[in-house]
Amino acid sequence: MIPFDFDYYKPSAILDAVNLFYKLKAENKTPVYYGGGTEIISRARVGNIRFDSVIDIKNIAECACLNIENERINIGSAVELNKITESNVFPLLADTVKRIADHTVQCKITLGGNILGNIKYKEGILPLMLADAKVSILDQTGRKELNINEFFNKKPMIEEGQLLEKFSIDKKLADSPWYHCKEVKMEKIDYPLITVAAIRYRRGLRLAVSGLLEYPFRSAEIESIINNNQFDLDRDFNNIINALQGAVIKDKSSDKYRLFVLKKLLKAILREI
């Protein structure tokens, strides 16, 4: 039970949603955009967040799109994870989101919610990083299209009031050979020790990782080490560790064990794709 009241709005036009957000802010209200709502409801129930207006974006066609147009895959921010899995338009993304929470919750969590939420793993972003996704964002000044690395650098670079509309992915990249693995401590349904996603595109390997650092990342420096013709995993693994841009997470396992798991997964990636 959520211990406070709020107003609920369900616009069907994207500009109505954005304009409503700024109108409510101007009235000193505290609106939130609402997709699946799983994290908003959970956190509101225990008093971690409070708001007085909810703007549900699921009825907005642009945020609910899941299609292929002109060789680009469009996935709206309000598309539920199970729909991405069932559509299989982007097989690596389908496999990745299939391991977020459990199947029933995947029928409610949206791709935008997974990436903009408070939980640090945000595994849905990994395939989008590898596929150089474009990200559409709307605010009062209009629509902006960002590269994924402009949109996400350790955290989503989105300001209050901006609405995440959709992701657009080049089908060629989405159809590349791929590998995904989520390693957890014990139960299958859990946050990851490490999740890796990789694609091989034009003979180069692209790698994105969640669970190793405090944020999901793709590193040009690590990819240049791996893609060196002389690369030897046993010899060069320390170079990969030295290229990490932060401390390895120590909860659920030691940092040494996480690095052991990373090395094991890198071996699998090099073997499989």
Add this chain to the structure above:
Amino acid sequence: MTEYSGVVEVRLDINNEIKKTEIRPSETLLYVLRNRLGLTGAKPGCENGDCGACTVLIDNMPIKSCLMLAVEAVGRKILTVEGLKDAPAQKAFVEKNAFQCGYCTSGFLMVCHSLSINHPKADDKRISEWLQSNICRCTCYEEITAAAKSILSR
């Protein structure tokens, strides 16, 4: 644009009947089913989306009703365990002894019913993926899996 503020009257399509009720936008579907409509088949467990005891079907897909606002369900078809009415999943749970205390049963039944509608030829992997959404503290997992398999035409 649809707007709800304060106490509002809504019509919910539950078990193929239109039910009128007053709700607040902040009320979860689980709360409204149990406390405003008297449909106590969906059980409150963790109320955090982990246990699955509160699972209902929305447009034939399983949803944990503790993680859905009742206002989100307006205009959609809600099916609770009360609406199953001797569905094959219920008979299978009896035949396979797929419960002990029974608290998780309605949630598991809804997942199995949805699986049989959406994937009548589901393989073991899919059955396992769907059933992992729910927890049974009496650990009847073997029997529940057997019940699920028995209603799928594989």
